[in-house]
Amino acid sequence: MIIFSGIRNNNIEALCREIGNKLSSVNYKDCISQELQDSGHFTTEKRVLAYKEYPPLASQQPLGRVLLMGGIHGDEYSATSIMFKWMDKLNQYHSGLFHWTVIPCLNPDGLLQSKAQRQNANGVDLNRNFPSKNWGVLALKYWKERTYKNPRRYPGKKPLSEAETIWFDKIIKTFNPDVIIAVHAPHQLVDFDGPLSAPKKLGTLQLRLLGTYPGSLGNYAGVDLDIPIVTIELASAGIMPSAKEISQMWVDIVRWLKKEVPKKT
Numbered sequence: 001m002i003i004f005s006g007i008r009n010n011n012i013e014a015l016c017r018e019i020g021n022k023l024s025s026v027n028y029k030d031c032i033s034q035e036l037q038d039s040g041h042f043t044t045e046k047r048v049l050a051y052k053e054y055p056p057l058a059s060q061q062p063l064g065r066v067l068l069m070g071g072i073h074g075d076e077y078s079a080t081s082i083m084f085k086w087m088d089k090l091n092q093y094h095s096g097l098f099h100w101t102v103i104p105c106l107n108p109d110g111l112l113q114s115k116a117q118r119q120n121a122n123g124v125d126l127n128r129n130f131p132s133k134n135w136g137v138l139a140l141k142y143w144k145e146r147t148y149k150n151p152r153r154y155p156g157k158k159p160l161s162e163a164e165t166i167w168f169d170k171i172i173k174t175f176n177p178d179v180i181i182a183v184h185a186p187h188q189l190v191d192f193d194g195p196l197s198a199p200k201k202l203g204t205l206q207l208r209l210l211g212t213y214p215g216s217l218g219n220y221a222g223v224d225l226d227i228p229i230v231t232i233e234l235a236s237a238g239i240m241p242s243a244k245e246i247s248q249m250w251v252d253i254v255r256w257l258k259k260e261v262p263k264k265t
Contacts, residue, residue, distance in 0.1 A: 011038050011048035018047070018112045019105070025081045025240050034087050036104070041167040044121040047108045049167050052087060053101050060096030064178035064261040067171065069103040072126050072164075072217070073118045074110020076185040076237045083183070085246050098257060101175050106164050118152045124162050128155035128213060130169065130220035135159040138214035155215045172221065178264050179257065180221050180229040187233035193222025194229050196264060199256040202232060203241070203249035228264065230256075 013032065020028030036050040043049065056062045071080035083104035090100060105111055109121035119125050128139060139155040147153040160166050172180070179196075189208040192198035200207050210231075212219035222229040232249070234241060241249070 009038055011042075012036050012050060015048055015050055015108060018108070019080075022112055022116075023077060023081050026084045030084055034084065034091075034104075039167060041163060043107075043109045043163055045109045045112075047112070049103075049106070049108075049164065051101055051103045051171070054090050054094045054099065056099050057094075057096030062096055062099040063258065064264065065099045065101070065175060066257060066261075067101050067103075067175055067177035067180045068183075069106055069168070069180070070183040071103075071105030071111060072107050072182065073184065074107045074113065074120070075116040075118050076234075077111070077116065078185050078234045078237055078240050079183040080105040080111060081240055082234065082246060085240075086250055089247075089250055097254075098261070101171065101177070103168070103171070106168060119154065120162055120164055122156075122162060123151060123154055124156040125153050126162060126164050127217055128153060128215035129159060129162050129165045130215050130217050131159035132212075132215050132219040133224050134219070135215050142214050159215060172225070172227070177227060178261050180217070180227055181232065181253065182217055182229060183232045183234065185234040185237040188235040189233045191218065191231035191233065192229070193218040193231075194227055196228040196260045199230060199252065202230075202252045202256075203245045205232065205234075205249070228260070 016028050016031035019026055019031050034052060036052050039049045039051055041049045070083040087102055107120050107126055110117050110119055143153055143155055160169060190199055190202050190205045191210045193212060198207055212223060218229050221227045
């Protein structure tokens with residue numbers, strides 16, 4: 001069991017049991033050892049939305065605030081699994097250089113269906129549900145005319161219609177990140193939206209701009225809110241990168257943050 005302040009947290013324990021049963025590279029002990037924090041917010045299927053904060057340290061004034069998120073699409077297994085590997089690195093090496101908030105899986109309902117799916121339990125693509133300025137004019141039009149009503153790309157009836165996007169938007173507004181890093185798969189590239197200079201590569205992943213979509217996080221955060229957003233597309237949704245590649249990507253992320261974040265702050 002997991003205990004915070006002497007109180008057993010059944011929500012986190014239940015989530016970790018499901019994640020451990022689903023992911024081959026993250027078992028129950030791996031998950032529970034992270035001591036994820038209970039947000040008090042829940043998905044449609046009553047799973048807790050969990051996160052972990054690595055706050056400023058007394059010995060170090062942070063260069064800025066970084067919001068790191070994976071698993072917005074439930075069938076991108078590796079995008080959740082790699083979060084636990086990078087949290088391991090933060091657990092060991094967090095020096096206070098940055099103030100981090102890490103969300104390992106924004107879409108646990110999608111991941112934990114009997115057959116994992118891109119969308120959440122309501123059939124909404126969370127990465128088309130953010131309140132970008134062009135949502136009302138373009139989101140449903142784009143879905144109908146450009147994707148031919150592909151259910152995997154359904155943006156919802158209105159922006160922020162889903163518990164997951166409501167909570168993530170709240171995190172953006174309260175945490176006020178200087179950079180957002182979102183992890184996806186399997187396009188094997190680095191995408192970038194917003195101000196600052198984009199990272200040219202992270203590990204073996206090279207910069208290749210994909211553009212934005214109505215309701216996407218890149219459109220909402222990068223364009224409308226002017227928050228730099230790095231989108232990491234891993235090479236495979238089902239196979240984790242090698243340990244060497246995971247480490248090199250992390251080194252490159254931190255190196256880029258050290259160079260660019262002070263320009264924004």
